[in-house]
Amino acid sequence: MSTSSTTRSLIAASSRISGSVGIQGRSARILHNAPGFTSRFYATFPEESRLLSQYKFIKDPKTVAIIGCPFSGGQPRAGVDQGPIHLVEAGIIDQVSTLGWKTHFEGHHQFENIHVEHDPPQGILKRPKLVSAVCKSLSEVVGKHVHNGALPVTLGGDHSLAMGTISGTLSKHPDAVVIWVDAHADINTIETTPTGNIHGMPAAFLLGLTSAPEFAWVKPILKTNSLVYIGLRDIDPGEKKILKQNGITAFSMHEVDKYGIGEVVNRALDAVNPYRDRPIHLTFDVDALDPDVAPSTGTPVRGGLSFREGHYICEAIAETGLLAALDLMEVNPSLMAEFDVQKTVSVGCSLVRSALGETLL
Numbered sequence: 529m530s531t532s533s534t535t536r537s538l539i540a541a542s543s544r545i546s547g548s549v550g551i552q553g554r555s556a557r558i559l560h561n562a563p564g565f566t567s568r569f570y571a572t573f574p575e576e577s578r579l580l581s582q583y584k585f586i587k588d589p590k591t592v593a594i595i596g597c598p599f600s601g602g603q604p605r606a607g608v609d610q611g612p613i614h615l616v617e618a619g620i621i622d623q624v625s626t627l628g629w630k631t632h633f634e635g636h637h638q639f640e641n642i643h644v645e646h647d648p649p650q651g652i653l654k655r656p657k658l659v660s661a662v663c664k665s666l667s668e669v670v671g672k673h674v675h676n677g678a679l680p681v682t683l684g685g686d687h688s689l690a691m692g693t694i695s696g697t698l699s700k701h702p703d704a705v706v707i708w709v710d711a712h713a714d715i716n717t718i719e720t721t722p723t724g725n726i727h728g729m730p731a732a733f734l735l736g737l738t739s740a741p742e743f744a745w746v747k748p749i750l751k752t753n754s755l756v757y758i759g760l761r762d763i764d765p766g767e768k769k770i771l772k773q774n775g776i777t778a779f780s781m782h783e784v785d786k787y788g789i790g791e792v793v794n795r796a797l798d799a800v801n802p803y804r805d806r807p808i809h810l811t812f813d814v815d816a817l818d819p820d821v822a823p824s825t826g827t828p829v830r831g832g833l834s835f836r837e838g839h840y841i842c843e844a845i846a847e848t849g850l851l852a853a854l855d856l857m858e859v860n861p862s863l864m865a866e867f868d869v870q871k872t873v874s875v876g877c878s879l880v881r882s883a884l885g886e887t888l889l
């Protein structure tokens with residue numbers, strides 16, 4: 529069988545997955561990566577429940593709720609809505625189960641009740657009603673899972689969705705900190721945005737630095753000292769000012785080069801979580817990675833995190849035991865040739881596994 533037909537049949541088989549998927553057999557040996565990529569074999573460890581018990585904010589039985597969010601309204605490029613579909617087709621749900629998590633997946637979020645008839649730009653803001661309605665609905669779903677003691681993993685979709693996910697996490701854990709891994713700061717206000725694309729603005733709404741009538745539901749309960757960035761390298765002039773004026777801690781690629789990723793993650797945690805006692809919401813934009821590692825994304829920027837640096841961040845956060853929610857955003861499978869798409873989807877899956885303890889010993 530040729531590689532591509534194998535891939536297609538795997539995709540066909542896994543696309544039928546829906547409903548809850550329970551803990552898988554303990555001795556499974558599963559090839560997670562798409563054909564053509566480094567083959568890594570994983571065995572689940574006998575002490576898997578001890579490993580998962582490190583996640584302090586997650587109740588037993590340790591459950592991950594996977595929320596597929598096929599949404600692209602926060603930016604202009606079609607295709608980012610297919611990101612979660614590809615991640616699920618690549619087997620992310622079984623992979624998480626294999627790590628010992630009880631895995632809950634009810635199919636992709638359909639935004640069934642969301643009907644936006646007429647959504648003209650409001651000033652510079654593009655599709656404000658749609659983005660707002662989708663994020664509000666997502667915040668309720670994420671909030672429900674966090675309240676139930678599960679760990680929500682939201683698969684985007686564009687990064688405007690972070691308004692929903694982070695609002696959901698904060699509804700249960702108002703003291704949660706946000707670690708934002710991204711090439712971009714996504715902190716433009718209505719005054720500073722050069723594009724009007726809301727995926728470049730979610731942090732500003734969450735911090736209450738900007739507002740619009742459509743987004744009145746977003747409670748500005750994120751504090752500037754509870755947000756830290758890693759990976760920045762493409763920040764608009766207005767965003768730079770906002771970061772400075774508000775004293776928001778940010779580690780750009782310059783600091784990653786200078787201090788190394790280990791030191792950067794330590795400093796990031798020291799900045800927002802010095803006693804290592806607050807829940808962590810990790811929002812990971814795949815464009816934080818170098819385009820060589822994750823090419824299939826809407827706003828790629830050269831000079832990004834290496835494969836290992838990206839994974840190290842996830843592993844180090846897993847190690848704290850404080851992870852309360854995770855987002856993986858901006859995988860856009862329509863932008864590149866199949867090889868690059870597979871590469872991006874595959875790295876997306878492995879970042880999620882790392883944050884869920886794959887390499888914890």
Ligand SMILES: NC(=[NH2+])NCCC[C@H](N)C(=O)O
Nearest residue numbers: 687712716723725727728827
């Ligand atoms: N989530 C993202 N990929 N954001 C890119 C934002 C790009 C630019 N700063 C803007 O405001 O439009």
Ligand SMILES: [Mn+2]
Nearest residue numbers: 711712813815
């Ligand atoms: Mn980005």
Ligand SMILES: [Mn+2]
Nearest residue numbers: 687710714813
């Ligand atoms: Mn982003």
